[in-house]
Amino acid sequence: ARVRHAHVLQWQDRFEEASAEFGQCLAELDAAGDHAHFVYQHAGKCAYDFADWPAAVAHFEQALRLRESLGDAELVASTRLALDAADACATASAVAAQLHRLVPGAHGAARRPGAPIVAPAQPYVAILINSRNLLLAGPAPLAAVRAIHRYHADWFDGALSDLAGRGWLELGPDTVVATERCRELLTSMMALFDEVLTPLWGAPADLLGTLDALIDAARGTSEGDSFDALAAAGHPGEGTVAGRLFTALCALRHHRADAHAAAWQAQGLTADGVQALDPALPRRRRIEAATDQVAARPYRTLRRPTRRALVDTLGALPV
Secondary structure: OHHHHHHHHHHOOOHHHHHHHHHHHHHHOOOOOOOHHHHHHHHHHHHHHOOOHHHHHHHHHHHHHHHHHHOOHHHHHHHHHHHHHHHHHHHHHHHHHHHHHHHHHHHHHHHHHHHHHHHHHOOOHHHHHHOHHHHHHOOEEHHHHHHHOHHHHHHHHHHHHHHHHOOOEEEOOOEEEEOHHHHHHHHHHHHHHHHHHHHHHOOOHHHHHHHHHHHHHHOOOOOOOHHHHHHHHOOOOOOOHHHHHHHHHHHHHHHHHHHHHHHHHHOOOOHHHHHHOOOOOHHHHHHHHHHHHHHOHHHHHOOHHHHHHHHHHHHOOOO
């Protein structure tokens, strides 16, 4: 009865109270009792709904041990599925932290020696650099370029018009095309990323293979425009392993960004609205949970030890 009461609190978005009630049930239950596996399973579901991935994994692991001892194949299969989903979400969250470190870090590393290259396209050169793979593959879908800059809607259209007016872009009704001078700039930037990142990252071919497989697995699971377009564009030219790795990291970051946008749009929010939302609010926690749940889909293709190794390998890359 108290487990069901905890679920009512959960459904009312009273997560702290629900978590405390589940915690009290877990503290008081008889580990050998008939209901122990049930309590752990449902405590895991509550943690899963609110993106507490370590707690969800721990509860599902305990439920699995208890259900395996009972020998009920249907219950065991259900918990294994829940455990795999929670672990994939934990991986997606941990990888996201590395993507948010590595992608801006790589841009910063290239910016120091690369400032003279981009100076002529200032002040809006970031649009060209952020959309480089789409523009080099061209014509770039306008919706995808816009999605990449969804948090800058207040100046995006004006910036695009400015770049077109100065001969960097050609704008169509639904497309953006890089002019020859723009292609030369972006090709130089890609070469600069190769030059700067290779001494930092070396040539981690195995890591690149894992990320390419994740991108293939993510095709068709995206919730927005930017990732699918980037995945289709791929990496222009040959490039170094480090440069191609950077392209793959950017694509996975946009896969997550699309998932996040779909999550806050489902809550009726705008880009400005979600940025102003208090991270402690239940609504924000549900958005983050939904983001990880969608972003986790490609990681379901990896075994759990491989997921952990991926997070560790990304964490070891310097910027």
